[in-house]
Amino acid sequence: MLRILHGTNYDFIRLWKIAIAATMAFLLMGAAAFIVRPGINESIEFTGGTMLQAEFLRNPPPRIDEIRAALTEGLGHEPGLAEFGSGGREFTIRAQETAQVTAQEAGAENVANQIRRVLTQRFGEGSFVVKSAHAIGPKVGGELRRGAIIAVLISFCITLVYLAWRFEWRFGAAAVIATAHDIIATIAFIKLLNLELSLTVIAGLLTVLGYSLNDTIIIFDRVRENLRKKRKETLYVTLNRSINETLPRSILTHATTLAATLALLIFGPEVIQPFAAVMTFGIFTGTLSSIYIAGPTLLWIERRWPREVGDRGGVAPRSHRDPGHGGPAVAATPKPVRPTR
Amino acid sequence: MSNLRNRLLFIVVLVAASIWALYPRKVVERREGADGVVSYQTVRRFPLKKGLDLAGGMYISLEVDDTKQAVANKSEALDRALTVLRERIDEFGVVEPNVQKVGDDRIIIELPGVQDEERALSIVQQQAFLEFKITDESDALARALPRLDRIIRDKGLAPAGRGATPGDTGRKVADPLSSLFAGDSARQDSAGSDSTTTDTTSADSLFGGATRDGPLSSLLNAGSIPGEYLVALTDFPAVDSYLSVPDVRAAIPPGRELLWGNDTIPLGQVGYRALYMVNSRAILLGDKLEDASPQQSQMEGTVVSFTLSNEGGRRFRTETQRNIGKYMAIILDKTVMGRPPVIQSAIGTQGQITMGGRRFQDATDLALVLKAGALPVPLKVSEIRTVGASLGQDSIDKGIRAGLIAVGLVILIMVVYYRFSGMLAIAGLVFFVLYTLAVLAGFDAVVTLPGLAGFVLSIGIAVDANVLIFERIREELDHGKTVRTAIDEGFKHAMSAIVDSNVSTALTAVVLYQYGSGPVRGFAVTLLAGIAASMLTSIFVVKTFYLMWLQRSRGAQALSI
Numbered sequence: 062m063l064r065i066l067h068g069t070n071y072d073f074i075r076l077w078k079i080a081i082a083a084t085m086a087f088l089l090m091g092a093a094a095f096i097v098r099p100g101i102n103e104s105i106e107f108t109g110g111t112m113l114q115a116e117f118l119r120n121p122p123p124r125i126d127e128i129r130a131a132l133t134e135g136l137g138h139e140p141g142l143a144e145f146g147s148g149g150r151e152f153t154i155r156a157q158e159t160a161q162v163t164a165q166e167a168g169a170e171n172v173a174n175q176i177r178r179v180l181t182q183r184f185g186e187g188s189f190v191v192k193s194a195h196a197i198g199p200k201v202g203g204e205l206r207r208g209a210i211i212a213v214l215i216s217f218c219i220t221l222v223y224l225a226w227r228f229e230w231r232f233g234a235a236a237v238i239a240t241a242h243d244i245i246a247t248i249a250f251i252k253l254l255n256l257e258l259s260l261t262v263i264a265g266l267l268t269v270l271g272y273s274l275n276d277t278i279i280i281f282d283r284v285r286e287n288l289r290k291k292r293k294e295t296l297y298v299t300l301n302r303s304i305n306e307t308l309p310r311s312i313l314t315h316a317t318t319l320a321a322t323l324a325l326l327i328f329g330p331e332v333i334q335p336f337a338a339v340m341t342f343g344i345f346t347g348t349l350s351s352i353y354i355a356g357p358t359l360l361w362i363e364r365r366w367p368r369e370v371g372d373r374g375g376v377a378p379r380s381h382r383d384p385g386h387g388g389p390a391v392a393a394t395p396k397p398v399r400p401t402r
Numbered sequence: 403m404s405n406l407r408n409r410l411l412f413i414v415v416l417v418a419a420s421i422w423a424l425y426p427r428k429v430v431e432r433r434e435g436a437d438g439v440v441s442y443q444t445v446r447r448f449p450l451k452k453g454l455d456l457a458g459g460m461y462i463s464l465e466v467d468d469t470k471q472a473v474a475n476k477s478e479a480l481d482r483a484l485t486v487l488r489e490r491i492d493e494f495g496v497v498e499p500n501v502q503k504v505g506d507d508r509i510i511i512e513l514p515g516v517q518d519e520e521r522a523l524s525i526v527q528q529q530a531f532l533e534f535k536i537t538d539e540s541d542a543l544a545r546a547l548p549r550l551d552r553i554i555r556d557k558g559l560a561p562a563g564r565g566a567t568p569g570d571t572g573r574k575v576a577d578p579l580s581s582l583f584a585g586d587s588a589r590q591d592s593a594g595s596d597s598t599t600t601d602t603t604s605a606d607s608l609f610g611g612a613t614r615d616g617p618l619s620s621l622l623n624a625g626s627i628p629g630e631y632l633v634a635l636t637d638f639p640a641v642d643s644y645l646s647v648p649d650v651r652a653a654i655p656p657g658r659e660l661l662w663g664n665d666t667i668p669l670g671q672v673g674y675r676a677l678y679m680v681n682s683r684a685i686l687l688g689d690k691l692e693d694a695s696p697q698q699s700q701m702e703g704t705v706v707s708f709t710l711s712n713e714g715g716r717r718f719r720t721e722t723q724r725n726i727g728k729y730m731a732i733i734l735d736k737t738v739m740g741r742p743p744v745i746q747s748a749i750g751t752q753g754q755i756t757m758g759g760r761r762f763q764d765a766t767d768l769a770l771v772l773k774a775g776a777l778p779v780p781l782k783v784s785e786i787r788t789v790g791a792s793l794g795q796d797s798i799d800k801g802i803r804a805g806l807i808a809v810g811l812v813i814l815i816m817v818v819y820y821r822f823s824g825m826l827a828i829a830g831l832v833f834f835v836l837y838t839l840a841v842l843a844g845f846d847a848v849v850t851l852p853g854l855a856g857f858v859l860s861i862g863i864a865v866d867a868n869v870l871i872f873e874r875i876r877e878e879l880d881h882g883k884t885v886r887t888a889i890d891e892g893f894k895h896a897m898s899a900i901v902d903s904n905v906s907t908a909l910t911a912v913v914l915y916q917y918g919s920g921p922v923r924g925f926a927v928t929l930l931a932g933i934a935a936s937m938l939t940s941i942f943v944v945k946t947f948y949l950m951w952l953q954r955s956r957g958a959q960a961l962s963i
Binding site: 191194272275 | 465519783784793796801803812815851855861866870877899902909916
């Protein structure tokens with residue numbers, strides 16, 4: 062039987078201060094990035110605008126500054142231009158400045174056609190093929206943004222309710238706070254890498270949300286079970302025990318999921334790579350937050366709003382197994398959270 | 403062991419159902435060749451459709467364009483527009499198009515395989531409001547011109563020096579024009595089978611000397627038929643913008659309209675656009691049209707012949723009878739099609755629209771748009787996305803490669819770590835893939851790129867469930883339980899974690915589906931199908947494998963896990 066990290070007894074929670082300091086540092090880096098350059102790089106799906114992906118067939122393909130010059134002259138404004146993939150043949154052309162977007166109010170197809178015409182004029186008929194074109198009016202973008210925010214908030218609410226029902230509200234709140242941390246950390250990650258916030262990246266973000274929640278739930282499920290066993294130990298110890306007991310599962314699941322997302326990141330089509338990058342980061346932050354955000358938060362909530370007196374809840378004397386490090390330790394209640402389930 | 407038999411039976415039934423759901427079936431496809439000939443073919447096709455991002459094609463999202471006129475009930479207007487669009491697109495000959503209303507204010511159209519953006523857009527967006535009107539014979543424009551010139555000048559719209567253009571520039575052009583049109587008389591016979599043209603009206607100047615200097619009048623040249631004026635292409639933007647000024651439009655004589663012709667008329671070096679003044683009252687509307695078909699003829703180039711309903715034909719006959727000798731403009735979406743032909747005698751149910759030197763495809767498209775009827779409201783494009791077929795194929799190749807590598811790595815990790823049990827999990831994974839695809843096919847889902855990502859992710863979820871169970875069995879074995887009890891207990895105890903984590907992920911997926919759009923929805927659907935299939939395989943199918951193994955090796959003392 063091949064075993065990894067079996068029967069461990071690490072005191073994970075003891076490191077909570079370091080972990081929180083690390084994650085705060087990361088979040089502050091993200092915040093600093095926002096201060097240096099406000100706003101996030103949004104795709105045309107959110108800003109409205111036009112994006113074309115064109116492949117030049119002629120040999121040698123035109124240089125990027127030639128294309129830029131031609132388009133700036135033909136359109137009257139400078140479009141965003143970037144090489145796509147390798148080989149110097151494929152370019153993405155974006156027109157998503159406010160002025161260009163308002164020009165689209167009359168109908169989203171105009172700018173794309175204009176770009177096509179300018180390119181044909183400058184480089185000749187048949188010198189390029191448009192591999193994909195995407196134009197979005199300004200209204201749609203706003204609706205999508207609203208939709209995405211509503212989706213996140215609603216899934217928070219539903220999670221809270223579901224966990225409150227299956228566990229109890231303390232667990233639900235801790236899980237939601239941990240998940241909120243993941244969303245914020247992932248946004249910081251997106252900002253730091255200057256990834257473009259597109260619908261696919263939003264999908265990735267929400268998957269991270271689900272994934273991190275998964276992780277938290279697996280640990281909490283074990284906590285719930287250990288609480289039922291009525292051991293005379295603090296919640297602090299129970300939490301550590303549960304994390305240790307689920308450790309092999311965490312390692313193995315993360316290894317397999319990471320294998321999948323890394324395969325997508327390295328070998329997948331370009332379009333899906335931002336999604337895979339967000340997912341890869343999310344697996345790390347999701348694991349981390351399940352242990353270091355969800356755990357301490359649960360302990361903190363327990364101390365703040367202890368379970369009913371009479372079941373030895375509250376800041377009861379610490380058991381001898383508590384190392385007494387000054388963390389947010391709380392005596393566990395021996396009474397099951399949900400007596401029959 | 404009847405329990406085991408029932409389990410196996412259930413699995414076999416599910417597999418059979420899945421294979422049935424995925425079995426390639428015969429579909430009749432309507433195809434339109436490049437020549438416009440429609441053919442029907444029976445093909446066998448795997449029931450999972452590829453989305454636009456993989457198959458290549460076009461996605462158009464339309465909303466009501468209320469910039470020009472207010473639309474009272476958008477939702478209801480869109481419902482009517484939907485019917486018209488469906489009909490047009492069916493005629494267009496796209497394999498498996500999708501036309502649907504989203505929410506109350508949007509129609510989305512998906513056209514797999516279509517790359518020609520302009521053509522698709524013209525078919526979708528053309529309002530196809532057909533009218534027949536008599537051109538103005540009373541020189542109403544010439545009389546109104548001084549007033550129009552004055553308004554334009556007062557508003558300061560005319561560029562400096564425009565008014566000083568020598569008055570005879572127009573006259574110079576008029577001469578070659580008149581001679582050319584005289585020779586062109588055959589083309590004017592376009593309104594009906596029983597009309598011939600005798601018109602050779604010369605393009606005498608209709609303007610008095612004074613008015614020739616106005617900013618508008620200096621750009622207009624008299625055409626060869628009553629109510630026709632010619633504008634050089636270089637002047638077209640200026641004239642068009644003058645005519646779009648509300649005050650100018652208001653000053654146009656009551657009961658008359660100014661409309662552009664659709665064709666450019668090349669005369670020597672200069673191209674001209676025709677401008678027509680017509681009577682506002684339509685003698686007939688396009689809703690009386692019953693059939694339309696494109697035709698190519700030596701004499702008239704490309705034409706669209708149409709047939710009117712009996713009622714429309716009667717009305718048309720009376721009206722044309724009354725207007726013999728006059729010219730009839732055929733107006734589509736506020737644009738005069740071809741040159742207005744003269745009405746020779748009463749016209750009945752048959753007529754035709756001259757397309758001039760346009761391509762045959764244009765005539766085909768016009769015919770199908772006319773047949774499907776007019777759009778009740780103008781629509782504007784709020785989103786359009788075109789994906790080339792090569793890009794789609796590239797994405798599929800890379801997606802499949804990434805998927806295979808991911809699956810390979812997962813198999814490797816599972817088998818190395820869990821040995822025999824790992825292999826059971828992999829066998830379960832085969833069922834998982836089968837069930838997931840079947841569920842997707844059952845729901846008529848479309849495979850998109852984010853969908854593939856969701857699929858890869860749900861493989862992760864499926865494996866996670868197995869890992870949870872296996873770790874649990876190991877713990878039970880550690881506690882000294884027998885193999886059989888350990889397996890039973892392992893499944894039992896892992897259940898709550900699996901259910902809770904899967905249900906919460908599923909809830910997120912449902913929210914994504916509800917509030918997401920397009921690609922995000924595809925992701926959510928695959929994720930949901932994957933979660934359902936993974937619960938089934940990890941909890942039920944893999945457990946059955948274990949039961950089979952237990953039965954074969956009765957009293958096994960050790961489990962390879």
